[in-house]
Amino acid sequence: MNQRAPTGPYCPRPGPSAVVQLRHGAGGVEAQSLIEGLFRSAFDAAAQKLDADASEINPDSALLVDGLRHDSALLELGTNRVAFTTDGYVVTPLFFDGGSIGKLAVCGTCNDLAMLGAEPKWLSAAFVLEEGLALETLARVIAELTQSAVAAKVRIVAGDTKVVERGKGDGVYITTTGLGLMRAPSIWSPKAIQEGDAIVVSGDLGRHGSAVLCAREGLGAKGLPPSDCANLWPAVASLIDARAEIHCLRDLTRGGLGAALLELSQAAGVLMEIDETALPVCAQVRDFCELLGLDPIYVACEGRFVAVVAPSSVDETLAALSDCSIGEPKLVGRVRNRQARGAVHSRSAYGTLRPIDVGGAEQLPRIC
Numbered sequence: 001m002n003q004r005a006p007t008g009p010y011c012p013r014p015g016p017s018a019v020v021q022l023r024h025g026a027g028g029v030e031a032q033s034l035i036e037g038l039f040r041s042a043f044d045a046a047a048q049k050l051d052a053d054a055s056e057i058n059p060d061s062a063l064l065v066d067g068l069r070h071d072s073a074l075l076e077l078g079t080n081r082v083a084f085t086t087d088g089y090v091v092t093p094l095f096f097d098g099g100s101i102g103k104l105a106v107c108g109t110c111n112d113l114a115m116l117g118a119e120p121k122w123l124s125a126a127f128v129l130e131e132g133l134a135l136e137t138l139a140r141v142i143a144e145l146t147q148s149a150v151a152a153k154v155r156i157v158a159g160d161t162k163v164v165e166r167g168k169g170d171g172v173y174i175t176t177t178g179l180g181l182m183r184a185p186s187i188w189s190p191k192a193i194q195e196g197d198a199i200v201v202s203g204d205l206g207r208h209g210s211a212v213l214c215a216r217e218g219l220g221a222k223g224l225p226p227s228d229c230a231n232l233w234p235a236v237a238s239l240i241d242a243r244a245e246i247h248c249l250r251d252l253t254r255g256g257l258g259a260a261l262l263e264l265s266q267a268a269g270v271l272m273e274i275d276e277t278a279l280p281v282c283a284q285v286r287d288f289c290e291l292l293g294l295d296p297i298y299v300a301c302e303g304r305f306v307a308v309v310a311p312s313s314v315d316e317t318l319a320a321l322s323d324c325s326i327g328e329p330k331l332v333g334r335v336r337n338r339q340a341r342g343a344v345h346s347r348s349a350y351g352t353l354r355p356i357d358v359g360g361a362e363q364l365p366r367i368c
Contacts, residue, residue, distance in 0.1 A: 203327015
């Protein structure tokens with residue numbers, strides 16, 4: 001399926017911008033450029049400044065995984081390894097079929113920890129409320145957030161609340177920070193990806209983005225499945241228990257599977273090849289996306305992840321994920337070249353290859 005241009009028969013990739021635009025939050029090229037060019041350079045400079053002063057270094061604390069190249073950072077605190085992450089949630093609308101901003105705030109943060117092999121344990125939650133928000137709506141958001149936390153067996157141990165003037169927000173924004181205890185037997189990261197590794201997705205694609213868009217625009221698409229918003233730690237724990245040789249995990253949020261694979265391939269310096277005919281997309285989501293000119297490979301999920309595993313662990317991975325009831329897992333590709341500069345190719349049913357290129361167009365704004 002070809003990704004159609006959002007406006008007109010031809011829409012070139014937008015050039016550089018001097019202001020923040022929606023596409024900077026899409027998880028694509030512009031988002032990566034913003035992170036690398038502004039945030040990463042500033043944070044690296046700050047870290048170098050601290051490293052230059054030995055008195056600022058705690059010998060009992062070490063950063064084991066670069067948090068800017070992974071959604072979580074792995075810290076070594078004495079004899080303990082702790083995963084640490086933070087995330088903001090700005091979804092519109094606040095409630096949709098299968099989820100809400102409150103459920104997202106818990107599941108999304110738990111999933112970032114789980115992708116590092118950490119069991120989520122503690123959360124903080126900060127709320128930015130817009131003047132005029134109905135207290136009944138806020139109560140519902142908080143109820144769904146706390147219910148999701150109880151279901152995930154995580155404690156909310158700190159928080160904050162701010163109120164902004166009417167028109168300066170969008171009802172509710174939530175920022176959550178999570179801490180988890182490492183359970184993985186090794187460090188999972190893009191650096192561990194090897195040539196020949198298998199690429200497995202944990203379930204069908206595109207449900208979350210489709211559900212949010214349907215609710216936002218009032219499309220009322222019949223038969224469209226609900227969002228896949230879910231806590232992924234039980235599925236990850238099953239992989240650990242199965243002793244599958246995991247090299248890297250990544251949850252499929254902004255930009256979907258396409259953005260996740262491209263990010264991993266570039267961080268690892270590998271060429272990945274996926275089989276377009278093997279991608280699991282349910283008929284209703286496929287039809288919905290085709291109607292709107294969207295490609296499911298770029299549509300966000302909130303309860304799916306991609307696993308890059310050793311070839312010898314494919315059967316264990318598929319079996320463990322099949323037992324978790326989060327979707328039907330599929331082997332969708334392989335890592336072809338360890339010395340590449342970072343690229344993803346998709347092979348069609350006709351044997352032709354096309355590059356997966358997450359450009360500047362924002363298909364579905366405000367999906368998380």
